[in-house]
Amino acid sequence: MKNDVIHVNPELLFRWNKAIPRYTSYPTAPQFHPIESEVFQEKISSFDKSVKPLSLYVHIPFCKTMCLFCGCSVVLNRKPERQSLYLEYLFKEIEQVARSFSSRRDVSQLHFGGGTPTSLTEDQFEKLMAHFDKHFHLLANAEISIEIDPRTFYADKGGKLALLKKLGFNRVSFGVQDLDPIVQEAVRRRQSEEMTVSTYYKARELGFDGINIDLIYGLPHQTVERFVKTADRLVELRLDRIAFYSYAKVPWIKEHQKAIPDATLPSTYEKFQIYSEARARFMEGGYTAIGMDHFSLASDTLATAYLNKTLTRNFQGYSIALAEDMIGFGVSSIGFLENSYFQNAKDLTLYQEQLKIGNLPVMRGYVLNEDDIRRREAILSIMCHFQIDKLKYGHLADVSPLVAEGLLEEEVDRYVATPLGRLFIRLVASSFDAYLGKGQFSKVV
Ligand SMILES: C[S@@+](CC[C@H](N)C(=O)[O-])C[C@H]1O[C@@H](n2cnc3c(N)ncnc32)[C@H](O)[C@@H]1O
Ligand code: SF4
Numbered sequence: 001m002k003n004d005v006i007h008v009n010p011e012l013l014f015r016w017n018k019a020i021p022r023y024t025s026y027p028t029a030p031q032f033h034p035i036e037s038e039v040f041q042e043k044i045s046s047f048d049k050s051v052k053p054l055s056l057y058v059h060i061p062f063c064k065t066m067c068l069f070c071g072c073s074v075v076l077n078r079k080p081e082r083q084s085l086y087l088e089y090l091f092k093e094i095e096q097v098a099r100s101f102s103s104r105r106d107v108s109q110l111h112f113g114g115g116t117p118t119s120l121t122e123d124q125f126e127k128l129m130a131h132f133d134k135h136f137h138l139l140a141n142a143e144i145s146i147e148i149d150p151r152t153f154y155a156d157k158g159g160k161l162a163l164l165k166k167l168g169f170n171r172v173s174f175g176v177q178d179l180d181p182i183v184q185e186a187v188r189r190r191q192s193e194e195m196t197v198s199t200y201y202k203a204r205e206l207g208f209d210g211i212n213i214d215l216i217y218g219l220p221h222q223t224v225e226r227f228v229k230t231a232d233r234l235v236e237l238r239l240d241r242i243a244f245y246s247y248a249k250v251p252w253i254k255e256h257q258k259a260i261p262d263a264t265l266p267s268t269y270e271k272f273q274i275y276s277e278a279r280a281r282f283m284e285g286g287y288t289a290i291g292m293d294h295f296s297l298a299s300d301t302l303a304t305a306y307l308n309k310t311l312t313r314n315f316q317g318y319s320i321a322l323a324e325d326m327i328g329f330g331v332s333s334i335g336f337l338e339n340s341y342f343q344n345a346k347d348l349t350l351y352q353e354q355l356k357i358g359n360l361p362v363m364r365g366y367v368l369n370e371d372d373i374r375r376r377e378a379i380l381s382i383m384c385h386f387q388i389d390k391l392k393y394g395h396l397a398d399v400s401p402l403v404a405e406g407l408l409e410e411e412v413d414r415y416v417a418t419p420l421g422r423l424f425i426r427l428v429a430s431s432f433d434a435y436l437g438k439g440q441f442s443k444v445v
Contacts, residue, residue: 005280006423010269012405017268019441020426021433022248022292023383024315025334025341026376027366031435032343035365043338044100047325053108053139055323056132057316058090059330061115061348063149067189068260069177069219071248071442073332074115075348086331086348087124089355091131093329096360098135107136108322112146119152122163129167138168143301143322145171145210150199151191158202165206172203173212173243178219179230186220186264193233200237210300213239217278218247218271218445220264231278235285240300242282243317244293246275248442272445275423291318291384292425311384318384331361340367375432382429386417397431 008016021028061075062083077083098104110132120128132138146169153161164172178184179193196213203211213234217227234242247265251257266274279289287295288303291311296302305311305320312321315334328335331351334343342365345351354361368376378393388394390413399415402408407421407428421428430436 017445020430026379032364032366037360037362040362053106053323055109055326057328059333060117062119063116068187089352104137109143144169150195154195171210177216212241214243217274231281241296378432379429
């Protein structure tokens with residue numbers, strides 16, 4: 001299957017490797033502007049008239065140590081009381097939002113992200129889930145998922161993992177990034193292979209239906225030779241899904257990334273080769289390439305969603321589309337309700353202060369206009385299905401340069417991304433972005 005390794009002429013690679021959004025939203029976050037929480041209330045009232053289910057996201061920002069590559073919204077913390085106080089405010093927020101609806105709304109997806117949601121204690125997990133149960137109606141077949149740091153699960157021999165299963169969580173994703181100790185040392189994330197593998201087997205034993213793993217390419221000291229060892233070992237485990245992210249280098253936002261010396265990072269060409277070789281290993285191991293950066297076994301719901309064209313993309317990356325409207329809880333979280341984005345205060349103190357005085361902590365947002373809605377649909381179609389309907393969206397962008405360069409192929413009624421175009425799908429999507437150039441982003445590779 002060596003032919004699955006895609007080779008790109010270095011000159012084209014440099015030309016295509018632009019700083020472009022990952023399109024987890026459209027318009028992207030730099031377009032959000034200060035918004036009154038009343039706008040959010042109005043959208044809740046309008047949504048209230050429908051019977052659509054909701055998707056919920058809850059952000060737990062705390063991490064005990066900072067991984068040098070991290071681009072997430074994190075609060076470095078070792079004080080348990082700080083986390084307990086945060087939960088009190090989170091409960092308040094959940095209650096206040098739920099009270100705005102006239103009935104207990106159906107929820108088809110609940111996702112815990114971070115930071116490190118598994119920094120919550122067993123008691124905190126129980127209380128938080130009871131709180132969601134009290135204020136929302138979690139559907140029997142709801143997807144309840146969480147991002148797990150295996151380092152927080154190792155010491156108790158799987159006790160917390162068993163509790164999550166009991167509480168109804170059915171999908172878990174483990175942060176791993178790379179199994180190589182040299183890379184781990186360089187990013188200050190020490191996580192032995194034993195920690196990762198034993199947590200994985202414990203999750204299998206407990207019967208979780210969906211087990212994912214997060215990997216990153218482009219980290220310091222990664223080479224093709226060493227990274228394929230990580231890829232081969234993980235393929236052996238038969239994870240349901242592998243998220244394979246390009247290292248998003250954004251030191252102007254995440255100061256700690258500056259502690260990674262540039263000289264230790266693979267060059268753009270090497271980074272692309274690491275991606276391409278690992279991709280070949282995943283595909284040879286029976287995984288299907290989904291969207292931009294996911295690989296999944298045919299039995300996984302993401303693969304089914306991809307085949308059925310129900311795959312979608314939100315702030316957590318690729319997802320199965322169970323509910324279009326999402327409410328975000330917790331500091332910095334982003335929701336999407338009635339064609340509008342809403343973001344909570346990014347600062348922990350501000351988030352808590354707003355709730356203390358009885359306000360919802362929504363600070364920024366964006367109400368999409370008709371043109372934004374069409375472009376958002378077009379970008380979702382490209383990012384998720386690698387194609388675009390000519391009649392519906394063709395007039396929104398001139399894609400002829402992409403066709404000429406071999407990234408898109410023109411068919412009678414649509415444009416379809418070529419295998420090469422799929423690797424640069426952010427670039428293809430960006431031609432439909434009316435705000436391109438407004439905001440600083442990480443590079444495609
Ligand atoms: C919130 S973390 C996962 C949970 C937990 N904090 C952990 O690290 O195990 C979400 C994922 O985002 C990815 N990530 C974080 N920073 C990134 C960056 N700068 N570029 C690409 N991916 C990144 C990592 O793969 C990480 O596992
Ligand atoms: S990668 Fe995960 S554990 Fe590391 S700092 Fe980021 S959120 Fe925390």
